[in-house]
Amino acid sequence: MKKIVLIIFLAVSTVLFDSCSKEVISVSDNQTGLDPSQTDTDAKNWKPVLLSAPNEFAIDAPSPVTSPDYVAELNEILGWQDNLTNEQIESIDYWKAGGVLRWNEILRELVAKYNLPPYQNADGNYPVPSAANPFSYPQFPFSNPPYAARAYAYVSAAQYDALIAASYYKSQYKRESPGKVNSNIKLLVPESQVKNYAYPSEEAVISGVTIEILKLLFPTEIAYIQQKGYEHNLSRLMAGASTRSDLAAGEKLGKLVASKFVVRARNDRAGQAGGNADLWSSLAQKAIAKGETPWISQESPLRPPMLPRFGVVKGFLMDSISVINGRPVAPPSTNSEEFKKDVEEVLWYSEHETKERYKLVDFWADGAGTYTPPGHWNAIACESFANQKFSEVRWARNLALLNMAMMDAAICCWDAKYTFFTPRPCQVNPKIKTTTGLPNFPSYTSGHSTFSGAAATVLSHIIPAKANDFNNFANEASLSRLYGAIHYKRDCDVGLKMGKAIGEKAVSRAMADGAE
Amino acid sequence: MMLSAQTESDGIMMSKNNFCGGLAYTYSYWDHYWEGTFRRNNANIGTVRTSSITAMGAYGVNDRLNILFSLPYIKTSSTAGTLKGQKGIQDLNLYLKWLAFRKNVDPSGYSIFVVLGGSTRTSDYAADFLPMSIGLKSSTLSARLIGDYQIKDFFVTVSGSYIYRFNIKIDRPAYYTDKMIYSNEVFMPDVFSSKLGLGYRKGDLILEGVVDNMNTLDGFDIRKNDMPFPSNKMEMTRAGINLKVPVINGLSIIANSFYTIQGRNVGQSLSGSIGALYIFNLKKTNT
Numbered sequence: 001m002k003k004i005v006l007i008i009f010l011a012v013s014t015v016l017f018d019s020c021s022k023e024v025i026s027v028s029d030n031q032t033g034l035d036p037s038q039t040d041t042d043a044k045n046w047k048p049v050l051l052s053a054p055n056e057f058a059i060d061a062p063s064p065v066t067s068p069d070y071v072a073e074l075n076e077i078l079g080w081q082d083n084l085t086n087e088q089i090e091s092i093d094y095w096k097a098g099g100v101l102r103w104n105e106i107l108r109e110l111v112a113k114y115n116l117p118p119y120q121n122a123d124g125n126y127p128v129p130s131a132a133n134p135f136s137y138p139q140f141p142f143s144n145p146p147y148a149a150r151a152y153a154y155v156s157a158a159q160y161d162a163l164i165a166a167s168y169y170k171s172q173y174k175r176e177s178p179g180k181v182n183s184n185i186k187l188l189v190p191e192s193q194v195k196n197y198a199y200p201s202e203e204a205v206i207s208g209v210t211i212e213i214l215k216l217l218f219p220t221e222i223a224y225i226q227q228k229g230y231e232h233n234l235s236r237l238m239a240g241a242s243t244r245s246d247l248a249a250g251e252k253l254g255k256l257v258a259s260k261f262v263v264r265a266r267n268d269r270a271g272q273a274g275g276n277a278d279l280w281s282s283l284a285q286k287a288i289a290k291g292e293t294p295w296i297s298q299e300s301p302l303r304p305p306m307l308p309r310f311g312v313v314k315g316f317l318m319d320s321i322s323v324i325n326g327r328p329v330a331p332p333s334t335n336s337e338e339f340k341k342d343v344e345e346v347l348w349y350s351e352h353e354t355k356e357r358y359k360l361v362d363f364w365a366d367g368a369g370t371y372t373p374p375g376h377w378n379a380i381a382c383e384s385f386a387n388q389k390f391s392e393v394r395w396a397r398n399l400a401l402l403n404m405a406m407m408d409a410a411i412c413c414w415d416a417k418y419t420f421f422t423p424r425p426c427q428v429n430p431k432i433k434t435t436t437g438l439p440n441f442p443s444y445t446s447g448h449s450t451f452s453g454a455a456a457t458v459l460s461h462i463i464p465a466k467a468n469d470f471n472n473f474a475n476e477a478s479l480s481r482l483y484g485a486i487h488y489k490r491d492c493d494v495g496l497k498m499g500k501a502i503g504e505k506a507v508s509r510a511m512a513d514g515a516e
Numbered sequence: 517m518m519l520s521a522q523t524e525s526d527g528i529m530m531s532k533n534n535f536c537g538g539l540a541y542t543y544s545y546w547d548h549y550w551e552g553t554f555r556r557n558n559a560n561i562g563t564v565r566t567s568s569i570t571a572m573g574a575y576g577v578n579d580r581l582n583i584l585f586s587l588p589y590i591k592t593s594s595t596a597g598t599l600k601g602q603k604g605i606q607d608l609n610l611y612l613k614w615l616a617f618r619k620n621v622d623p624s625g626y627s628i629f630v631v632l633g634g635s636t637r638t639s640d641y642a643a644d645f646l647p648m649s650i651g652l653k654s655s656t657l658s659a660r661l662i663g664d665y666q667i668k669d670f671f672v673t674v675s676g677s678y679i680y681r682f683n684i685k686i687d688r689p690a691y692y693t694d695k696m697i698y699s700n701e702v703f704m705p706d707v708f709s710s711k712l713g714l715g716y717r718k719g720d721l722i723l724e725g726v727v728d729n730m731n732t733l734d735g736f737d738i739r740k741n742d743m744p745f746p747s748n749k750m751e752m753t754r755a756g757i758n759l760k761v762p763v764i765n766g767l768s769i770i771a772n773s774f775y776t777i778q779g780r781n782v783g784q785s786l787s788g789s790i791g792a793l794y795i796f797n798l799k800k801t802n803t
Contacts (some may be wrong), residue, residue: 022682022703023696024683024699024701024703025701026698026699027689027698027699105698109692112696113692113696116740119740119741193583240694269600299560300559300560300597316646327774353600355640358642362644362645362687363688363689367741367743368741368743369740369743370688370692379698381688407528431799433599433600434598434599434600435600437599438598485600486598
């Protein structure tokens with residue numbers, strides 16, 4: 001008997017001391033390097049989002065590769081490569097997956113980190129994050145779904161424009177990559193990454209433009225963002241892909257392009273989207289005047305509705321008139337039989353929870369503390385793009401289409417929510433219990449559904465072979481909100497339809513932007 | 517939150533071929549909890565209530581080796597907010613308890629026990645729905661060392677346990693801890709738990725005052741106004757009493773109550789439990 005106990009004890013100890021095996025590997029950790037099948041050298045002719053022309057911002061000609069300055073730059077690379085540490089090699093491998101992908105992941109992380117509703121003051125009021133005073137609690141921003149949708153759109157669109165500009169100067173100046181000038185320089189990333197000339201560095205353009213936009217969007221993270229940018233650029237130097245002047249020109253160009261987007265962002269009305277106490281009460285009064293039950297926050301203490309004026313933010317694909325023209329039909333009156341049926345249906349799902357349905361609810365929860373539904377669709381997009389062998393500029397273009405569509409989806413959906421001010425199912429019938437957090441804004445239409453309809457439509461256009469998968473995802477995301485008992489089925493159906501129509505606008509743009 | 521089995525951490529053994537089986541009902545509730553180290557309440561949850569019925573048993577393989585098990589059915593609910601309560605059969609716990617050393621020098625006795633254990637979920641409940649989840653879904657292996665000293669009818673029991681927790685999978689493809697993790701797998705830090713019991717023991721009658729502590733050895737804090745997560749750094753110190761009262765031959769009533777005096781990323785619960793244990797003699801018969 002003692003022997004058995006001893007054997008078991010040894011087995012247990014082995015497991016206990018082998019706890020390294022518990023390390024969790026992120027899905028993108030083992031990404032092989034970006035290896036574009038097409039260099040997309042004609043990207044300079046693609047249609048930018050904000051730039052008036054690819055050469056709107058001038059970049060000086062580089063010094064010749066025979067100049068002493070350039071030779072010194074090559075010597076710097078040789079110096080790095082002479083003595084690479086494991087950590088430096090890891091950094092090269094991390095960034096070689098592509099700057100657009102890595103910065104998208106970083107942005108998703110920042111969104112998740114800041115996506116927390118503020119904790120109430122002692123008097124029961126909620127403090128509001130302030131861009132002017134970003135470090136005091138609650139830190140700026142509260143990156144809720146509309147804020148996040150806008151952040152993803154600005155970053156992706158600005159990266160896209162900046163890479164179009166980079167493409168222009170690359171073919172104008174035609175500077176070769178360092179390894180082609182000095183064969184002692186090893187290239188530690190796929191050859192295809194440096195096929196399309198070296199000046200300005202695409203990767204430095206990406207980090208340069210992204211850092212400037214993120215400074216505006218996540219001001220408390222500037223130190224972190226700068227550190228990432230530094231690592232990104234250094235990785236290209238160490239990898240033998242760029243010289244210091246390639247990087248400097250890229251960074252400069254990125255910053256210049258970003259300035260245009262930053263000006264737009266400061267004036268797109270998102271800063272006023274929170275509204276004020278007068279607006280909040282007028283929304284309820286308007287619904288009451290129409291004889292409807294108004295939406296009421298189910299939080300305690302009562303929390304003001306999330307971004308009631310987000311519907312008037314300036315979108316990338318639609319202007320305010322088309323947002324109003326595209327508004328869905330009104331939901332049935334809260335006094336109608338039809339509405340009662342809708343409520344009954346939600347109650348049924350609340351009372352008939354299944355494992356299969358719960359898995360969808362959790363998979364698509366994307367609530368507080370997550371990268372939000374637009375972030376989830378960015379994750380889906382990036383995973384789908386990973387084996388498509390896109391170039392950086394095509395990655396940026398595809399994500400720009402996706403994220404501009406989702407930002408406009410947020411605008412249209414929030415416009416509908418605050419036009420109709422429909423109460424959530426559990427407000428109408430407190431017997432309805434939810435299996436996911438209840439969002440603090442009106443019900444009609446479902447944000448998840450609108451985002452997902454738009455995203456699936458754009459992604460299906462980009463990778464038609466996966467259209468079924470994307471549409472299934474969208475349907476599941478949409479229905480998960482009914483299963484979680486936080487939305488009427490009508491919110492989901494109409495939201496999905498709205499989203500698809502917005503997605504089509506991005507598809508129209510895609511067909512005319514010169515990239516297809 | 518961990519459910520202490522009735523006897524895996526005490527200083528008592530079942531005799532050879534005896535089987536002790538029973539059922540216990542436990543009710544616990546909290547309205548304050550620690551978000552990291554910040555103690556607060558939350559009007560959007562109100563009071564979280566957990567009730568459970570646990571089937572348990574212990575069998576004496578011989579006088580020095582016991583096998584123990586427990587399996588709870590758990591139901592959760594809250595008094596405010598919209599989150600739906602959960603219910604289901606939770607984790608099966610199995611232990612091998614070995615009396616490694618015993619020395620009696622009248623009127624005292626010293627014992628050392630080694631307990632090896634493991635647990636695994638028996639149903640596909642959701643771990644990623646705290647605080648309404650009925651458990652954390654993680655399978656465990658554990659090793660506990662118990663020292664027991666008895667003088668006349670009074671005793672002191674001290675024990676420490678290392679609990680290895682296997683990683684879990686959640687239904688989400690990514691989550692944020694203190695950084696973003698792009699995976700549905702969750703690293704579950706191990707746990708150290710310890711216990712001090714002091715009391716009176718005569719025959720089957722036990723009256724014990726207990727302080728116990730569980731400490732997750734890694735993990736992260738719940739951020740302000742965020743939801744709890746299975747791999748949070750949970751810590752909890754409880755004080756309570758344990759009672760076992762023999763009623764008639766072989767039948768005992770057990771009861772206990774615990775209050776969480778200090779914690780981190782857990783609810784400040786008050787719990788009460790009552791149950792019955794019956795001892796059968798399963799002597800081998802040649803049939």
